Amino acid sequence: MAGIGTAGLIVGILLGVIVILLGLLLAVSSGKAKPFLDEKGHALAGSISEKIHVNINGVQQGMFIIGKNVDNPVLLFIHGGTAMPEYFLTQNYPTGMEQYFTICWWDRRNAGLSYSANVPPETLTVEQSISDTLAVTKYLRSRFHKDKIYMMAHSGGSLIGIQAAARAPELFYAYIGVGQMSYQLQSEMLSYEYMVGRYKEIGNTRMVKQLEAAPPTMSVPLPAAYMKVRDSAMHSLGVGTTHDMKSVMTGVFLASWLFRGYTLGEKLALWRGKFSSDQMLWDKMIATDLTKQIQKLDLPVYFFHGKYDYTVSYSLAKAYLDRLQAPIKGFYTFEHSAHSPMFEEPDRMKQILQEDVLAGKNNRSDACTQTTRSCESN
Template sequence: MALIFVVLIGLISIITTLLMVLFSGKMIAYTDASGQLLPGSLSEKSWVSINGVEMGMIIKSRDIKKPVLLFVHGGPGMPEYWLNASHPSRLDELFTVVWWDQRGAGLSYSATTPVDTLTTEQLVADTISVTQYLRQRFRQDKIYLMAHSFGTYIAIQAAAQAPALYHAYIGVAQSVNLELSEELAYAWMLDFYADDQKNSDQLKKAPYGTAGYERIRDRVMHEAGIGTTHTMYSVFTGIFLAVIKHREYLLKEKIQIWQGLTFSKNSQLNKEFRQANLSDLISRLEIPVIFLSGAYDYTVNHHLSEIYLEELQAPEKYFYLFEDSAHSPIFEEPEAVLQVLGALLS
């Protein structure tokens, strides 16, 4: 009996320690080889009032004198800092990286935020306001603007409206025409699953545009290697568990990620995004433009991104296709991406 009691106490202690680690929410600082805080570094979770809403952001920098990069996440409503733990982007080797959670998303989620403020116009204005805050805080006249997936729909409009604020625009999985991209993905999967009777039958019974397709979409795309990353075959383990295990989020902040995702998906913003065609909205940028796409990306069709860049007018423009990536080359092939971005800074 005494042995069982000792084992039970040991298990409770292990579980308690594990929960404290998983749900502490404490930011992990940059340290040198001796474990001392790296001088000039910054590892911060903070909230700032932006256009009447408290918005959260995580700022990571090995040296705050480095150029500031504002990252505009996808979704709508899905922050991506959590993915940086399992798939380090290493962007902080070149930049002071600001992982901003957009209005209604993640750290910025609040049940008091009016859903009718989630519009394209408002998020573009928020992006510009966050930029102004960062320029003042870090005393840099211009910053780099990077966006991913849905975020590219917002950020490229901000870059078009306020080019004087930015050194360059970097679109990762640049969205152009979501409806056409989704139709192409569905057709691609019908071919990919031709010899898989179960998934083939499910896709045929629930074609693109139906509620049934929306229920199976994420699963079949990830199993086909065209989802978040080329090797993330499970949404549950690759996304849900990754968020749960992330050490720098409090439990309530992890819950907020899912609350914000639902909140944003049910907004006017999502409707506007799904119906938009950026070819009709933005035909010119006054700053250098870089598109980073994955060869396996059919979440946002990389062919459409490349065609759009050919049509887009800009003082400089570059398209890079990463052969081992799907939807997230900055997380899948960070070394190759850093080479591209390093050349941009030089």
């Protein structure tokens, strides 16, 4: 019998590797929501853990709804990016928020579970996202028989969430901005300056050259060469998604493929949705100056921000809240976090949610803890 040859052997090995990898991916792609179990291994009484699709403004949109007690207050989580769902990150970074809330981890229009190649591109706008947010809020209020709910919006989602809260404050007990955007173009400039300076300090001349070859400006679109290196440059310095996440490829991309709550097709849809939404939404989102658009909110407002966050500027968010008018407001610095304190410091996050947000206070905010005085009426 003739030998298969070197080329044939290589092809065979590659095919075998592909089959193994595909098998592994299928094994971690059940696409089912993980239930809460009691000490006997039975579904926890009164809990909820489901993955559903709901008609939101004429489009089927997906969400995970989870909580240990369905009678708890409802919290709507508005994920970041143009279309970057975040529930899959809880597999590696559990938040524990389900102890205090029934949480809706909604995948926004064209994101993750809500991705569809048939969604009209003209509906992929910030305005539509705000309208969808209010529609999801009304769905949750009706389903769980709540007069109001809480909203937590992260990063790119905070640009949408704060506008929704400003339009319909009567629907929400409080607005929580995590890594709150204010004026992202300015944030990109500050981030760029920090990264160039830091890479010069540590002697990484290669990264300095890459960054200096395409500096961002206060206009859109940002240089393609800058956008190509932006995420990796931030994560290498610990100022990206989390302070300890040094690679967006392993920390986010790989994590999405290993998340059991998505099917294989849904994992592919997640990235198709992100890349298509980036093309239509990114420039409009970063060019929005919220400090001019939203200067007052008629509900309690809380900003949670990591000290090491340069994905969205810590200093700009703090300055924004200082100027923002609200009946109660609080800024909370997370000393060990970058862009995602709910994943990085979940215990402190839970404490603030329980003692301040749910109580309608701000006693644990920076201003109050630094002056050892009550700030409840601020």
